[in-house]
Amino acid sequence: MGFLKIFLVFIFCSFPWPTIQNDLETYIVNVESPESVISTQSSVTDLDNYYLSFLPKTTTISSSGNEEPASMIYSYHNVMKGFSARLTAAQVKEMERKHGFVSAQKQRIFTLHTTHTPSFLGLQQNMGLWKDSNYGKGVIIGVIDTGIYPDHPSFSDVGMPPPPAKWKGVCESNFKTKCNNKLIGARSYLANGSLIDDNGHGTHTAGTAAGTFANGANVFGNANGTAAGVAPLAHLAIYKVCNSDGKCSDSDILAAIDSAIDDGVDILSISLGVSPSPFYDDSIALGAYSATERGILVSCAAGNGGPSASSVVNAAPWILTVGASTVDRKIKATIKLGNRVIYEGESAYRPKISNSTFFTLFDAAKNASETPYCKPGSLTDPAIRGKIVLCLQDDVVSNIDKGEAVKDAGGVGMIIINQPSYGATKSADAHVLPAMDVSAADGTKILSYMNSTSNPVAKITFHGTVIGDKNAPIVAAFSSRGPSEVSPGILKPDIIGPGVNILAAWPISVDDNRNTKSRFNILSGTSMSCPHLSGVAALLKSTHPDWSPAVIKSAIMTTADTLNLANSPILDERLLSADIYAIGAGHVNPSRANDPGLVYDTPFEDYVPYFCGLNYTNPQVGKLLKRKVNCSDVESIPEAQLNYPSFSISGLGSTPQTYTRTVTNVGDAKSSYKVRIASPKGIVVKVKPSKLNFSMLNQKLTYQVTFSKTTNSSMPGVVEGFLKWNSNRHSVRSPIAVVFALAT
Numbered sequence: 001m002g003f004l005k006i007f008l009v010f011i012f013c014s015f016p017w018p019t020i021q022n023d024l025e026t027y028i029v030n031v032e033s034p035e036s037v038i039s040t041q042s043s044v045t046d047l048d049n050y051y052l053s054f055l056p057k058t059t060t061i062s063s064s065g066n067e068e069p070a071s072m073i074y075s076y077h078n079v080m081k082g083f084s085a086r087l088t089a090a091q092v093k094e095m096e097r098k099h100g101f102v103s104a105q106k107q108r109i110f111t112l113h114t115t116h117t118p119s120f121l122g123l124q125q126n127m128g129l130w131k132d133s134n135y136g137k138g139v140i141i142g143v144i145d146t147g148i149y150p151d152h153p154s155f156s157d158v159g160m161p162p163p164p165a166k167w168k169g170v171c172e173s174n175f176k177t178k179c180n181n182k183l184i185g186a187r188s189y190l191a192n193g194s195l196i197d198d199n200g201h202g203t204h205t206a207g208t209a210a211g212t213f214a215n216g217a218n219v220f221g222n223a224n225g226t227a228a229g230v231a232p233l234a235h236l237a238i239y240k241v242c243n244s245d246g247k248c249s250d251s252d253i254l255a256a257i258d259s260a261i262d263d264g265v266d267i268l269s270i271s272l273g274v275s276p277s278p279f280y281d282d283s284i285a286l287g288a289y290s291a292t293e294r295g296i297l298v299s300c301a302a303g304n305g306g307p308s309a310s311s312v313v314n315a316a317p318w319i320l321t322v323g324a325s326t327v328d329r330k331i332k333a334t335i336k337l338g339n340r341v342i343y344e345g346e347s348a349y350r351p352k353i354s355n356s357t358f359f360t361l362f363d364a365a366k367n368a369s370e371t372p373y374c375k376p377g378s379l380t381d382p383a384i385r386g387k388i389v390l391c392l393q394d395d396v397v398s399n400i401d402k403g404e405a406v407k408d409a410g411g412v413g414m415i416i417i418n419q420p421s422y423g424a425t426k427s428a429d430a431h432v433l434p435a436m437d438v439s440a441a442d443g444t445k446i447l448s449y450m451n452s453t454s455n456p457v458a459k460i461t462f463h464g465t466v467i468g469d470k471n472a473p474i475v476a477a478f479s480s481r482g483p484s485e486v487s488p489g490i491l492k493p494d495i496i497g498p499g500v501n502i503l504a505a506w507p508i509s510v511d512d513n514r515n516t517k518s519r520f521n522i523l524s525g526t527s528m529s530c531p532h533l534s535g536v537a538a539l540l541k542s543t544h545p546d547w548s549p550a551v552i553k554s555a556i557m558t559t560a561d562t563l564n565l566a567n568s569p570i571l572d573e574r575l576l577s578a579d580i581y582a583i584g585a586g587h588v589n590p591s592r593a594n595d596p597g598l599v600y601d602t603p604f605e606d607y608v609p610y611f612c613g614l615n616y617t618n619p620q621v622g623k624l625l626k627r628k629v630n631c632s633d634v635e636s637i638p639e640a641q642l643n644y645p646s647f648s649i650s651g652l653g654s655t656p657q658t659y660t661r662t663v664t665n666v667g668d669a670k671s672s673y674k675v676r677i678a679s680p681k682g683i684v685v686k687v688k689p690s691k692l693n694f695s696m697l698n699q700k701l702t703y704q705v706t707f708s709k710t711t712n713s714s715m716p717g718v719v720e721g722f723l724k725w726n727s728n729r730h731s732v733r734s735p736i737a738v739v740f741a742l743a744t
Contacts, residue, residue, distance in 0.1 A: 024068055026107035026251055027092060028283070029054065030082040030623050032100040048075045051083045054098055056091040074255040078262065078294070079287040081626050084251035102619050105281060110248040110272045118228055120327045120472070120498060121532070122591050129591045133542040136231025138164050140184070141210050141538050142265035142296075143531070144256045144272065145202030147188065147195045147240035149507035150178035152203065152519065154211030157181035160233065169237050169263030182212060185237035187259055189252035197507050198244040204523055205271050207505030209531035210234040210538065214505075227503060227520060230535025230590075231542070237265055241272075248272050250283035257287030261294050266541050269534035271301045271527035273313040276485045279611075280620040285316040289624055292318040293604055297541070297549035299534040301526035302493040303480035307421055307573060309581065315484035315492040317602070317610075317642055320537065320553050323480065324499025324529040325473035325587055328565060331428035331501060331522070332463040333436035335415060337449050338456060345415075346428040346501065347436040348522045350462050355434070358457040359412055361450050362387040374402035374414075385410030388458055390446065393418045393437070403431045413460050417443030423573030425477035428501040428522050434460050470566040475582045476500050477573035479526055482581035483648065483718070483739070487614065489639020491648040491737050493584040494557055496570075497536075499529030536590045543594055544666075548601060551664070555596040557645040558732045560586030580720040580737045585646055597667035597730025598692075600645045612636035646735045647723075649707050652683070653741035656708040663701060663725070663732070665694040673725040673732070675703075680719035680738045684708045687723060707738060715740055 031054060055070045070091050073084045084107065087095075092104045123130050140163070148155065157180035169185030171178070175195045179186060188195045197203045211229035239256035242248035253272065260268055268291055270284060279285040288298035299320045305311030306323075314321050333347040338358065362384055364373045374391035389411040391402045399416050406414045414435035418426065426437045438446070450456040476499055484492045506521035533556070540552050547555070562583070564570050570587060572578040611621045612631035621629045640649055641659050649657060665671065673692045679685045686706045694701065705723070718737050725732040 024070075024086040024088055026073065026084055026249065027087045027104045028082065028084045028107060028251055028254065029095065029104045030080060030102040032102055032628070033081045033626065047077060051075050054095050054101065055085060056087070056094040074251055074258070076254055076258050078258045079254050079290045080623065084254070102623060108250045108274055108283070110250060110253060110274045110284075111246055118230060120329070121230070121536075121588065123230065129539055129543070129594050132594060133231075133539040134233060136210065136234035136535065136538040136542050137161060139231065139234045139267065139538040139542045140164070140167060140237055140265045141231065141234050141267045141269055141534055142237045142239060142260040142263070143202060143206045143209065144239045144241055144253060144260070144268065144270045145205050146199040146242040146244070146246065147197035147202045148183065148186070148206055148238045149197050149203045149505070150175070150183055152207070152505045152507075153214040154207040154227065154229070154505040155180075155183050155236065156212055157183070158212070160212070160235070163235055166264045167235075169259070182236060183238065184235045185263060186240075187238070187256070188240040189255050190240060190243060195238065195240050199242065199246055200507050200521065201242070201246060201271070201527065202238065202240065203507050204504045204521065205269060205527060205531040206236055206238065208502060208528060209269050209535040210236050211505055227505070230532055231538035234535070234538045234542075237263060250274075254283050254287050257291055261291055261296065265296055267534050267537050268296055268298045269531050270298065270314070271525075271530045273301055273303045276313050276315065278486060278616070278620070279316050280616060280623045282316070284314055285319065286624065288316060288319050290626070292549050295548065297537045297552050299530050299537060301530040304478040304525055305480040306476065306478050306582075307481060309481050310483055310485050311480040312482050312484055312492045313480060315486055315490065317487065317490045317644060318549070318607070320495065320533055320556070321493045321584075322526060322530045322533045323493040323496040323582065323584065324476040324478065324524070324526045325496045325570075326425075326469070326476065326500040327498050328467060328469045328472035329501070330466045330469055332466045334461050334463065335436060335438065335446070335458050336461065337446065337458050338453065339449060341445075341449070343438055343442040343446065345436040345438040345442070346426040347431060347462060348428045349431040349433070349435055350464065351434060356459060358459045360387045361446075361456040361458050362389045362411070363447065363450060364389050364391050372396045374405050376401060376405045376408070379405050379409035379411070381409075386412055388413035388415060388460065390415045390417060390443070393422070399427060399429045399435075399437065400431060403433050403435050406435075407433045415443070415446065417446070422477040424474060424575055425500065425573045427524055430521055434462070436460055470564070471571060471575070472565055473498070473570060473587045474564070474575070475570065475572040475578045476524065478524070479582065482584070483737070487639055488650045488739070489648050490642065490644060491580065491584060491646040491735060494553065494646075495533060495560055495585055495588050496583050497529040497532040497588045499526055499532070500524045502528040504528075533588060536588055536593065539590060540593060550602040551599045551666070554599040554601070554645045555593045556588055557585035558598070558600070558734060559589050559592035559596050560733070561589045562586040580718065580735055585733070585735050595667065595730070596732060597665075597671070597727060598663040598673065598725055598732045599666050600643050600661060601664055602643045606637070606642055609634050609637040610639065610642050613638055647705065647737065649736070649738040651741040652707055652709060652738055654709065656706050658704055658706040660702055660704050663692070663703075665697055665699045667727070667730050669697045670695055671727045673727045673730075676724045676726055678721040678723070680721040680736055682710050682715055682719055682740075683721070683738055684710055685721065685723065685736065692725065709740070
């Protein structure tokens, strides 16, 4: 088994141990692995006993006045050498004196990064990649999230084969009757042991990745059709680590990854994150490293910190880091003002009866005494009754909760005005009253109209689903941007995928329909784009079972689209060309990823010189590798030397920088590729050789790339370009980002 969950109660009878007045907290403890413990003859019990030897014998008096011993929570066997335990700061100090102790850090809390998309991605029944991959048949996707609502039609196992023989996971005892050939495993890491999703996030992400075909999917009749996950015949294994409030502890996340490795998953989908930290202190990076080493591709949300620069999280090079973009579907609503001017927005609300009545507008911010505006309990002005209320969007109170507050105060409708930074990104929320989302620019015009008349009135009209936005995909405003703070020499995010107004499975009916289990909701976030890529990875794994995680990732990146449906460069939320730190390699194109021609595999032995090149200490590198390392014996490499499908060149000065890449032929056995270069502004890019000739499949060839400045002056910000290897049938694109050295 991947971890051992232990709650130890020490009974001390012969004499009292010293007592410390302090509260216990959860720590993740990293220790060395003596040869006697990690030998092939040793057992899980040997390792657990070794971990137990580090626990102090002191007890503590809790804030409730009870005497409590140190207690172990999880014993990790795959993701790291160490354990998590309930300890006081003084007990950690006591442990530091023990031989073999490496480090201890307080548990951190991670947060969630919260039908039409398969079609938008070019996936069609009985043809193309869906047909070639048999819809992901035989692949197991592990979802680390808030649990699942198992009775949803999206998780029916009709037509599903039994799990593959390699599956070693379990359905915990209180959930056994809920598991089937679709939902093959379920583990909970929360104290109450419940696997039922009381948040909704995990059900939505699982349905997006691998939900089976479910008819009649809609929200208030919008986005109506047959819902399907990206890999509808893939199996699902659920690991519940987050509570109903969307809080997830890293000790639980590590335990879940530890189990998933032993269980036999092929893909891990993780739509969680926390502020960036070095890889040796990042639990998702630590766990994902061990999973990737065991052949499991880990797909993670890039975070919802956009459009701020360097907001990207989950940026380790062994992780597929996924940003968010729109699809070509809008759920359209309009507001018509008393002056006959009409503004367009989005909303998933749909009234049973159309109402053409104009109502008076009310600005909630005008006389508000506190922010955020329209929070529950704040709307006490009786003048709100019978009016359409204008509320400002914020990151504290959800749009739906604002609508609840307006409805409770007697309002008949609501206009959400987005923050200026959101630009063209709008949310189609399942509101409890007639409501819609408009841009900050249009919101300003609506407020200006209100100030121009003594009787400002408006009406909201709901138009439903509209397909065919030629500007799609557009990068979502919230999608986190590079460069990576932790490793700027690795371009992040890697890829973007659908993450705005995504319809997928939901535990409850948002439109209060109690006569069906076919419940859906529309959500936005990189949490939604991540499972799309997890599903794509599952399709590729089904078609190419011998591909490593790095090869799958390379295939996705080098075949990505950089143009939108209008055949113009992909735009960002400002409707300007999106930069390389917003889109990474581009927007996922699953069908092209299935036949990439050439791939960049990243040998795991390259990570040791990479870590040493990051100037990590020996213990820090050892924590990642789970063994001792001496960087003085390692020929370290700069970040950009890692065999990665993209180039991120930092601090380019007067001295040229040269890097090598090795590509593997997975296309035509006999093939010839010529390089095409689009040099970034102010940069000369030279590639040697300029032609690669392959004579067999899986043949590897190496090339060198030299980056040089063309002038003595340095440009601010990033300059970008690309290089492509083109054959008669394939085009293999690597994006290039260059940041100049600061002038001295």
